[in-house]
Amino acid sequence: MKTYKLKLTVETPTHVGTGEAYYDLEYTVKNGKFYVIDKHKFFKRLKKSGKIDKFTKMAVKGDISSILEIRKLIRKNFNIEDSLTYFEIDQNSAADVEKFLFNFTNIEKLEGMEIREVLNQMNIMKTYKNPVFLEPVIPGSSVKGAIRTAVISYFVRNNDKLLRELTSVLNDKKANNILTSALRNFKRKIKPETAKDILRFIKVSDFMLVDGGIKIGKAEMVHRKKGKTSLSVYLEYITEKSVFEGTITIDEEMAGEIFGKERNFNKEIFNIENIMKFLRVRYGTKAYYYGEKKYFSNFINWKLRPKRHNREAPVKIGFHSGSLAVTTGNEKITKIYDMKRREYKSLPPLTLWTINKKPMGWCYLEVIE
Numbered sequence: 001m002k003t004y005k006l007k008l009t010v011e012t013p014t015h016v017g018t019g020e021a022y023y024d025l026e027y028t029v030k031n032g033k034f035y036v037i038d039k040h041k042f043f044k045r046l047k048k049s050g051k052i053d054k055f056t057k058m059a060v061k062g063d064i065s066s067i068l069e070i071r072k073l074i075r076k077n078f079n080i081e082d083s084l085t086y087f088e089i090d091q092n093s094a095a096d097v098e099k100f101l102f103n104f105t106n107i108e109k110l111e112g113m114e115i116r117e118v119l120n121q122m123n124i125m126k127t128y129k130n131p132v133f134l135e136p137v138i139p140g141s142s143v144k145g146a147i148r149t150a151v152i153s154y155f156v157r158n159n160d161k162l163l164r165e166l167t168s169v170l171n172d173k174k175a176n177n178i179l180t181s182a183l184r185n186f187k188r189k190i191k192p193e194t195a196k197d198i199l200r201f202i203k204v205s206d207f208m209l210v211d212g213g214i215k216i217g218k219a220e221m222v223h224r225k226k227g228k229t230s231l232s233v234y235l236e237y238i239t240e241k242s243v244f245e246g247t248i249t250i251d252e253e254m255a256g257e258i259f260g261k262e263r264n265f266n267k268e269i270f271n272i273e274n275i276m277k278f279l280r281v282r283y284g285t286k287a288y289y290y291g292e293k294k295y296f297s298n299f300i301n302w303k304l305r306p307k308r309h310n311r312e313a314p315v316k317i318g319f320h321s322g323s324l325a326v327t328t329g330n331e332k333i334t335k336i337y338d339m340k341r342r343e344y345k346s347l348p349p350l351t352l353w354t355i356n357k358k359p360m361g362w363c364y365l366e367v368i369e
Helices: 039-048 052-061 064-077 091-099 104-110 111-119 140-157 160-167 174-181 254-261 272-295
Strands: 004-012 017-022 027-032 032-039 083-089 124-127 202-204 206-211 212-224 228-238 243-250 311-315 333-339 344-345 350-357 362-367
Touching: 004 206, 027 064, 039 052, 039 064, 052 064, 083 091, 140 202, 140 243, 140 272, 140 311, 174 350, 206 350, 243 272, 272 350, 272 362
Parallel strands: 083 212, 124 228
Antiparallel strands: 004 243, 004 362, 017 124, 027 032, 032 083, 202 243, 206 243, 212 228, 212 350, 311 362, 333 344
């Protein structure tokens, strides 16, 4: 069993979603900063100032207009001391946030459903954080997911028989069974405890913040055929050049238990150098050069830097990494489900999520010990 210390450097704005959001009454914005409200402190001071009854009357109404009134009340009476924490707002989004989400005069001119749409956009998506220090964390599951994708892509790319079998199916469960069998070289019966995680001999820790932080920004989904932004959302993102550290442990004995009876098994295939190689091929070559750079160059203003040594590799993680990053990337077998048309489509994808014209989620993983 070998354990390696890894450094993860964020190259483009990255958001690892939690499924949670700051709702419209949980925060406010002042002077280019996003403040998370400490409700206990805020309401305690509101009570002392004699305005708690006014708030209560607004809340009892429970309609859209009352929500706007409460937003005004919070914004007008909020003090910095009433916050749990704060984050800078991306300078490219700050004016937009103030104008679009906090210009109540303009919002009140809208119709009911239009107001509701604005209120829904006021929900700011949260990124994964340490609950005590409110600092960003990169879950080990996100990094291991990238490794799993890279390893599976390696097996698929080097197995013509597997490609033919996968090309003939669209059912996810059936495809997974075929792929799992392929990983075992079609010779060994699958153990139930390994079927769910064929790479269970690789353990990846959470990555904790060393330097960097969080900003609030506007993510935009660009459509390459329409030539424009088709959707936008406000969210927390981990800033570029943020640095995290974590570990990866490779249990060669466990790998032997899973693959050891295979005739062509070589434990060296899962050493750290090869894992980094798999990542470089899958993400650097396939996802970036033959993917984003090829199809979305008109929409992004960013380039993936070349590798500096063989113990580092690019990865793409987090919110809307895109089908180029979370699949094998093979156009013969990768299908994207179109929810609107209820049908599968082949690669390449039509859309890409960006922040400030940079594709979201790119990081560099490096072995440092």
